[in-house]
Amino acid sequence: MGESIQQKSMNSGAEENPAQKRREIRLLLADLGMEILSMKEAGADPEIVEDGKTFGENAEIKAKAVWAETGGIVLADDSGLVVDCLNGEPGIYSARYMGEDTSYEIKNQTIISRVNEAAGDDRSARFVCNIAAVLPDGTVVHTEQRMEGTIAEKAAGNGGFGYDPILFLPEFGVTSAEITMEQKNRISHRGKALEAMKRKLEEIYKGDVR
Numbered sequence: 001m002g003e004s005i006q007q008k009s010m011n012s013g014a015e016e017n018p019a020q021k022r023r024e025i026r027l028l029l030a031d032l033g034m035e036i037l038s039m040k041e042a043g044a045d046p047e048i049v050e051d052g053k054t055f056g057e058n059a060e061i062k063a064k065a066v067w068a069e070t071g072g073i074v075l076a077d078d079s080g081l082v083v084d085c086l087n088g089e090p091g092i093y094s095a096r097y098m099g100e101d102t103s104y105e106i107k108n109q110t111i112i113s114r115v116n117e118a119a120g121d122d123r124s125a126r127f128v129c130n131i132a133a134v135l136p137d138g139t140v141v142h143t144e145q146r147m148e149g150t151i152a153e154k155a156a157g158n159g160g161f162g163y164d165p166i167l168f169l170p171e172f173g174v175t176s177a178e179i180t181m182e183q184k185n186r187i188s189h190r191g192k193a194l195e196a197m198k199r200k201l202e203e204i205y206k207g208d209v210r
């Protein structure tokens, strides 16, 4: 029987984020026909220093660190919120913004205030997700996708996690925390990057991934 995918647990931070992300990812990759293991389930516990300058560099650092311990196929993502009028902040520092222990209520309120001060008319922002996959021979492939929106004037919604309550999605007329997980997976940065990665893996393994 072939490869299993070790899907790295993608957040060293506190709160419910890692569990929420893992649920989203498992749902999306369910029909790939591979065994999906979290980093913990795969028995990996590498020291990871996320010192890349881009989402792609950080995703690759994480995937390679796990792959060095497990082999097989390893996926890791790096994602974050990019706000144009804040020069791309919090960007690759999204999880660490204001400190990992600061609540998202405070982080979100701070971003809204900063955007109110800075914006003029430009409240454009997006979630970005880069996924790196290390293949059994050490080759690395990437996909990167975005979910475009604007910074809401008020945080809204209890769904999702992190910055979801402040990314307003014009096509839905609500924030990313006010749509269902299924809706979000179809249009989200991570959902689309995973879909693209799934297609890449299917192409590489010609449908024979088991």
Ligand code: IMP
Pocket: 010, 011, 012, 013, 017, 077, 078, 079, 080, 081, 094, 095, 127, 160, 161, 162, 163, 164, 188
């Ligand atoms: P990473 O775990 O290092 O990739 O950091 C990702 C961080 O970006 C998360 O902790 C959130 O702060 C933010 N983020 C990424 N994707 C989303 C999302 O779908 N909703 C809300 N926040 C997100």
